[in-house]
Amino acid sequence: MTSVTTTATSMGKVAKKNVWLSRSLILPALIFGILMTQIPFLVTIYFSLLNWNLLKPGEIGFAWFKNYVSVFTTGDLVPAIIATVGITASAVILSLLFGLLFAILLDRNFRGQALARTLVITPFLIMPAAASLIWKYSMFDTSIGVINWVTTSLGLPTIAWSTDFPLATVIIVLTWQFTPFFMLILLAGLQSQSREVLEAAGVDGAGVFRTFQWMTLPHLRQYIEISILLGSIMLLQVFDPVAIMTKGTGGTKTLAYLLFERAFIGLDVGQAAAYGVVTVVLTLIVATIALKTLFKVFMAGGNR
Amino acid sequence: MLFNKKLAAFGAMAAVSALALSGCSASTTDASAPVTLTLATVNNGQMKDMESLKGEFEAANPNIKVNFQVMEEGDLRSAVTADVANAAGQYDIVTIGAYEVPQWGANGWLTDLTPALEADKAYDVGDILPPIKTALSVDGKQYAVPFYGESSILMYNKEIMDAAKITIPAHPTWQQIADIAKKVNNKDHSGICMRGKPGWGDLFAPLTTVVQTFGGTWYDMNWDAKVNSPEFTQAVTFYKNLLDTAGEKDPVSYSFNECLTALKEAKTAMWVDASVAASMLEADDSPVKGKMAYAHAPVVKTKESGWLWSWNLAIPANTQHKDAATTFIKWATSKEYQQLVGTKLGWAKVPPGARTSTYSIPEYVDAAKAFAPITLEVMSAVNPAQPGVNPQPWVGIQYVAIPEFQDVGNQVAQLVADALAGRKTVKEALDAGQKIAQVAGDAHKTK
Numbered sequence: 001m002t003s004v005t006t007t008a009t010s011m012g013k014v015a016k017k018n019v020w021l022s023r024s025l026i027l028p029a030l031i032f033g034i035l036m037t038q039i040p041f042l043v044t045i046y047f048s049l050l051n052w053n054l055l056k057p058g059e060i061g062f063a064w065f066k067n068y069v070s071v072f073t074t075g076d077l078v079p080a081i082i083a084t085v086g087i088t089a090s091a092v093i094l095s096l097l098f099g100l101l102f103a104i105l106l107d108r109n110f111r112g113q114a115l116a117r118t119l120v121i122t123p124f125l126i127m128p129a130a131a132s133l134i135w136k137y138s139m140f141d142t143s144i145g146v147i148n149w150v151t152t153s154l155g156l157p158t159i160a161w162s163t164d165f166p167l168a169t170v171i172i173v174l175t176w177q178f179t180p181f182f183m184l185i186l187l188a189g190l191q192s193q194s195r196e197v198l199e200a201a202g203v204d205g206a207g208v209f210r211t212f213q214w215m216t217l218p219h220l221r222q223y224i225e226i227s228i229l230l231g232s233i234m235l236l237q238v239f240d241p242v243a244i245m246t247k248g249t250g251g252t253k254t255l256a257y258l259l260f261e262r263a264f265i266g267l268d269v270g271q272a273a274a275y276g277v278v279t280v281v282l283t284l285i286v287a288t289i290a291l292k293t294l295f296k297v298f299m300a301g302g303n304r
Numbered sequence: 305m306l307f308n309k310k311l312a313a314f315g316a317m318a319a320v321s322a323l324a325l326s327g328c329s330a331s332t333t334d335a336s337a338p339v340t341l342t343l344a345t346v347n348n349g350q351m352k353d354m355e356s357l358k359g360e361f362e363a364a365n366p367n368i369k370v371n372f373q374v375m376e377e378g379d380l381r382s383a384v385t386a387d388v389a390n391a392a393g394q395y396d397i398v399t400i401g402a403y404e405v406p407q408w409g410a411n412g413w414l415t416d417l418t419p420a421l422e423a424d425k426a427y428d429v430g431d432i433l434p435p436i437k438t439a440l441s442v443d444g445k446q447y448a449v450p451f452y453g454e455s456s457i458l459m460y461n462k463e464i465m466d467a468a469k470i471t472i473p474a475h476p477t478w479q480q481i482a483d484i485a486k487k488v489n490n491k492d493h494s495g496i497c498m499r500g501k502p503g504w505g506d507l508f509a510p511l512t513t514v515v516q517t518f519g520g521t522w523y524d525m526n527w528d529a530k531v532n533s534p535e536f537t538q539a540v541t542f543y544k545n546l547l548d549t550a551g552e553k554d555p556v557s558y559s560f561n562e563c564l565t566a567l568k569e570a571k572t573a574m575w576v577d578a579s580v581a582a583s584m585l586e587a588d589d590s591p592v593k594g595k596m597a598y599a600h601a602p603v604v605k606t607k608e609s610g611w612l613w614s615w616n617l618a619i620p621a622n623t624q625h626k627d628a629a630t631t632f633i634k635w636a637t638s639k640e641y642q643q644l645v646g647t648k649l650g651w652a653k654v655p656p657g658a659r660t661s662t663y664s665i666p667e668y669v670d671a672a673k674a675f676a677p678i679t680l681e682v683m684s685a686v687n688p689a690q691p692g693v694n695p696q697p698w699v700g701i702q703y704v705a706i707p708e709f710q711d712v713g714n715q716v717a718q719l720v721a722d723a724l725a726g727r728k729t730v731k732e733a734l735d736a737g738q739k740i741a742q743v744a745g746d747a748h749k750t751k
Contacts, residue, residue: 053707054389055385055389055407055707055708057389136557142552142553142554142557143566160553160555160556160557160725161554161557162554162556163553163554163556163724164725164726166725245557247502247503247718247721248718249556249721249725250725260382263386264382264383264385265381265382265710266711267382267385267711
């Protein structure tokens with residue numbers, strides 16, 4: 001940086017002008033970004049300090065931290081955090097395992113490979129609400145669902161998915177939906193692997209599993225990390241299967257669904273805004289820690 | 305210099321287009337200009353029929369287009385309440401229940417329809433069923449028109465009952481129905497289907513009527529919650545046992561539409577729910593047409609246990625297209641619309657329980673002879689002022705007419721769902737529900 005300024009004093013003005021130009025080109029996007037994200041957030045903070053229930057238009061007023069007190073005292077927050085973390089973690093791990101499996105299966109040449117790949121990706125392209133409805137009626141339904149048709153054909157009892165296993169219901173749908181996403185990233189990783197190295201390992205007498213454990217997995221490490229990071233960010237907002245299938249019963253009331261309930265069923269704008277602010281703060285803390293540790297991993301990966 | 309010229313030209317163009325745009329927006333208030341109405345409605349069969357017939361309305365009123373947004377009951381409630389309460393103005397016509405109309409009317413959120421309805425002699429506002437009209441009015445001002453009205457009745461598959469040699473009386477008790485359900489329950493079909501999906505308008509519509517006929521109530525006259533009272537507990541325990549021994553397997557997934565499908569596919573033998581379902585079971589495309597029979601809702605301590613409900617069309621106070629919206633809702637609830645449904649879709653599909661004259665249309669009476677008499681009978685026999693054993697401080701049967709109830713009902717329904725699944729005992733669920741209900745009750749004590 002210093003060498004640039006000392007050797008190019010005559011170009012300083014031009015460089016500065018260029019910097020100004022490039023900055024000014026970014027400026028509209030930056031201003032737009034700030035307006036779109038920060039103003040709603042400030043408004044949410046303001047709302048969270050109000051006593052504002054839509055059903056009681058006559059009682060709107062400033063309430064200071066009453067809503068925050070209710071967030072921490074009603075006892076809904078901790079179960080919602082546990083539900084969100086549990087559902088996200090389970091779905092991410094299962095999607096990762098299935099994604100890896102499908103990626104390995106698709107990482108070879110065979111007739112109809114393109115077709116198979118498209119079919120495997122399809123669940124990710126379906127709208128989340130539509131996916132939940134498909135699962136609710138065609139898979140889990142006790143009288144017309146495929147799963148229960150299979151279990152009863154095998155002489156097993158009918159399973160009441162939404163009633164008795166709400167957590168598993170939500171996780172299964174999410175895993176089905178997000179496996180293709182993990183698969184796509186891992187497949188890209190597998191296809192970037194050098195064939196010569198694998199052949200050399202084969203010549204040296206390493207079996208399929210040894211090659212996979214010692215060559216492929218270390219190579220895939222950064223792809224696995226990035227897929228976990230992106231997958232977790234998307235899955236943290238899980239809402240559709242909860243709203244459509246379990247209605248928040250049996251430990252499936254995630255933060256997103258709890259917020260929806262407070263805002264659209266309780267119609268308590270102030271309290272919902274307070275939940276929103278608390279969620280943002282919690283996410284920021286978790287994201288900061290997660291990103292810091294992950295970035296360390298990335299740096300170590302650079303040394304590999 | 306050139307740049308500035310371009311800028312000036314751009315500015316001028318922007319100004320011109322802004323003027324043109326403002327001209328456009330000004331002209332939309334003109335009655336002759338095309339208007340698109342957005343209608344939010346619930347995904348029940350009668351509403352879908354309305355959507356399929358909207359072409360007739362648009363042909364008769366070439367300047368008005370109607371855009372339907374069909375939602376599930378719970379989604380409709382939250383979307384419409386948020387929109388209307390915020391005066392967001394997304395919808396020109398909303399479909400709302402008998403629970404919301406008087407509360408929203410009193411809040412000034414809905415257009416007063418009284419003058420428009422009374423001015424139109426052909427509409428004949430006096431033909432609307434009196435109990436329903438009363439439920440939709442506040443201080444003599446009518447804030448909504450009923451699209452259809454309903455009570456709840458027992459619907460059952462005659463073939464299954466005949467095969468088991470069982471006759472169901474016209475006024476059964478819950479104990480009789482529980483015994484019959486157990487008898488006819490087998491692996492091909494459940495004995496009974498009852499709503500279990502958590503939600504005050506889902507699970508708690510039938511369950512509240514069961515609670516009332518068992519002698520329980522949500523609140524006593526002092527607005528003290530009675531959710532963990534012995535009668536309430538007894539009723540919920542009965543409901544759980546009924547579902548456990550003879551009900552559908554996955555109650556949390558089941559509400560009106562799921563039970564309707566189950567009965568149509570002969571996957572269940574009996575169902576206590578909205579009387580309007582009978583018209584769908586007797587429709588021409590129904591596989592069980594003519595195989596069904598109907599009885600009064602089962603009772604324990606009261607004489608009747610049916611609910612009273614109507615789905616209504618209302619116009620939010622802040623819509624820009626009041627005249628066009630009024631034209632549409634008058635059309636959809638008119639005598640002519642009923643004729644249109646009858647001739648185009650079949651007489652059994654005529655929306656029931658809204659107009660007295662519906663029950664004197666000869667084709668309808670003939671097509672609906674299986675359920676029309678019992679519907680009218682139950683709807684005139686129920687008492688929304690005191691549906692249970694003891695007096696209550698609100699008017700309404702399967703709900704408590706206070707704004708907090710959808711939140712309270714929802715939360716308690718989730719607790720009851722935990723009890724249905726066996727994750728909590730009924731007592732634990734209702735003890736927790738009592739606390740939630742008491743907070744809402746306390747807010748009404750000063751009144």
